[in-house]
Amino acid sequence: MASHLESKGYEVRISNVATRMLSSEKFDPERFVKSVDAEVFGIDLHWMPHVQGALELAAMVKRHHPDRPVVLGGFSASYYHEKLVSDYPQVDMVLRGDSTEVPIERLMEKLSAGKSLTDTPNLTYRDGARTRINPLTHVPDTLDDVAIDYGLVIRKVLKYRDLEGHLPYKNWKSNPMSIAVSVRGCTHNCVNCAGSCDSFARNFGRNKPAFRSPTMLADDIARAEEYVKGATFVVGDVRQAGRTYADKFLKELKNRRIRNEVVLELFTPADKDFADEVATSLDRFSIQISPETHDEAVRKAQGKPYTNAALEKTADAFLDRGCGRFDMFYMIGLPLQTPESVDGTVIYAKKLYERFKGKRLFPFISPLAPFLDPGGNAFEKSEELGFRLFASSLDDHIRLATMPSWKYVLNYETQWMTRGQIVDASYSSGLGLNAIKRDMGLVDKSVADRTEERILAAQDLSRRIDAIVGRGKASGSDMEQLRDSAKALSESTVCEKEELDWSEDSIYASIPRMISSLVRRR
Ligand code: SF4
Structure with a gap:
């Protein structure tokens, strides 16, 4: 998703907050979240062991950036999409399905232009007091359109001076x-x-x-x-x-x-x-x-x-x-x-x-x-x-x-x-x-x-x-x-x-x- 958005001109930062917490007791997730200035915050909820952490993180984002949309994605988020948006005020949207590169690009376009989200594929979102569920139409039948930029992480580590936050798991360095x-x-x-x-x-x-x-x-x-x-x-x-x-x-x-x-x-x-x-x-x-x-x-x-x-x-x-x-x-x-x-x-x-x-x-x-x-x-x-x-x-x-x-x-x-x-x-x-x-x-x-x-x-x-x-x-x-x-x-x-x-x-x-x-x- 990051490679895809970057190829379309968006600036994306990845941060593995869990790895940072495991790597240093001094790392303060609340302070980190407060310091991040992003238009949109995306949080991964792929499997249920992450549910408590993902929702806590979403709540932190809302405490410090109440006007910024919080989007969840992943298999578990897709499974519980309606409940997440209707019952958890810290979650504004869920992008459903296994392929959200294009849907998130569409979502970013709409959000940047201040347009209605009604035709953003795979999106469940809060609209006033209502939860709207757009059709799950983006299910590509090939992976050949997925851009993978293996150098992206290296560039981001240098740009944000944040190695730990880009590691997929704690002991990746060794x-x-x-x-x-x-x-x-x-x-x-x-x-x-x-x-x-x-x-x-x-x-x-x-x-x-x-x-x-x-x-x-x-x-x-x-x-x-x-x-x-x-x-x-x-x-x-x-x-x-x-x-x-x-x-x-x-x-x-x-x-x-x-x-x-x-x-x-x-x-x-x-x-x-x-x-x-x-x-x-x-x-x-x-x-x-x-x-x-x-x-x-x-x-x-x-x-x-x-x-x-x-x-x-x-x-x-x-x-x-x-x-x-x-x-x-x-x-x-x-x-x-x-x-x-x-x-x-x-x-x-x-x-x-x-x-x-x-x-x-x-x-x-x-x-x-x-x-x-x-x-x-x-x-x-x-x-x-x-x-x-x-x-x-x-x-x-x-x-x-x-x-x-x-x-x-x-x-x-x-x-x-x-x-x-x-x-x-x-x-x-x-x-x-x-x-x-x-x-x-x-x-x-x-x-x-x-x-x-x-x-x-x-x-x-x-x-x-x-x-x-x-x-x-x-x-x-x-x-x-x-x-x-x-x-x-x-x-x-x-x-x-x-x-x-x-x-x-x-x-x-x-x-x-x-x-x-x-x-x-x-
Ligand atoms: S083979 Fe397929 S269904 Fe079986 S565990 Fe692996 S991914 Fe799941």
Whole structure:
């Protein structure tokens, strides 16, 4: 959006207020917001974990700049657009859908000229006491018109002398990564994903995915490496548009002699020919795939009907062809999944470590937290699919976001696992994986011991919070005493400082997946 508006002559400043808050306790968001002189303030509300922060920020803007419009955008803002504009006075407008580059340009034109907003596409806005909802008509069927200026951020950092505010995540400086987006929309239908094909059709007016052409996607990757010396993550499985598309893309990459590591995402297992093509097109590449569980029945219920045998063959094919790392992501909180099934996933992870010993295959396991995406099938058809929701409205989610521990923040549990069981299984699987890595010599014993200590401390903290909540007190001095312990643990439960490196078996392997979530899905 910033690249598009700048290409039309508007001055845009990006500021990641959350990163700045995390980077320095001295950063005062209120003072910062007061100091920004903008005609229009845009705030991202893509996923619900940001809801409380996004609305607080909007309220700050209104306190200091009451006459300036506040526009929200993103998937969650699109989902709750009407409520946001009618019930939250700090929000003037929401731009809906997955492609708001052109709608925001139209909006800026109208606002600058003082004209009526009635024909601004995808816009929901307040008009006196009324909430007006313009049709969601801007849903482009290709991504080729999206301008991406990879140099923009560098110029803005220099202009505003604000590096932290332009970083996509807190540790970007030590683990820099760029992205190239192949698609908006998805051909798959994973039950808990609001980036699924059903959800795109239901909520964002998109009935088929929009792809970036293979040539432009390869160009994006080549331009990204001019600015960022780190891995480039390609959002979306490039085989979704068909093998001809994927083949062309890889040929284009080969022609450009890419030096950065390229991280490719697979939504389903891939054959040996594809692994060969990737290996002959790129000097350095890694693969990420999310089988979610070792249990094929659970995986099928989740919307991914493929076998472990196919998955292992895929890992073999890529690792034999020089894959830098093959990351597999497992999840807790799935349909049909029980605590025993999660234990089974940890046992399966051990088998994987043994089978691929000496090769760079890394399984990760984490809970589906904190929120089931509003808009996804599991949220929309919760009862039918075996999910029980603790929140459905914006207010419900804001209330949950301020609860004292992540167990109480979860907005769901399943017919097969309660919130408590999801929390317990998350800690026990973390301990299990850590012990496997220590016993097999995959991590240094002292590092594994410290990780274990931190997981046990987090588990203990969670139990102490449970006890306080059980006594009917979700605030007060008992809870205050736990605040410091919680703060110390919050950043270090899962990894050591030494592990904070993309090239190691670390939490930073999750960055591409996290970025993918921010761009497109959960
Ligand atoms: S999890 Fe990935 S593959 Fe599944 S529906 Fe969402 S975006 Fe598509």
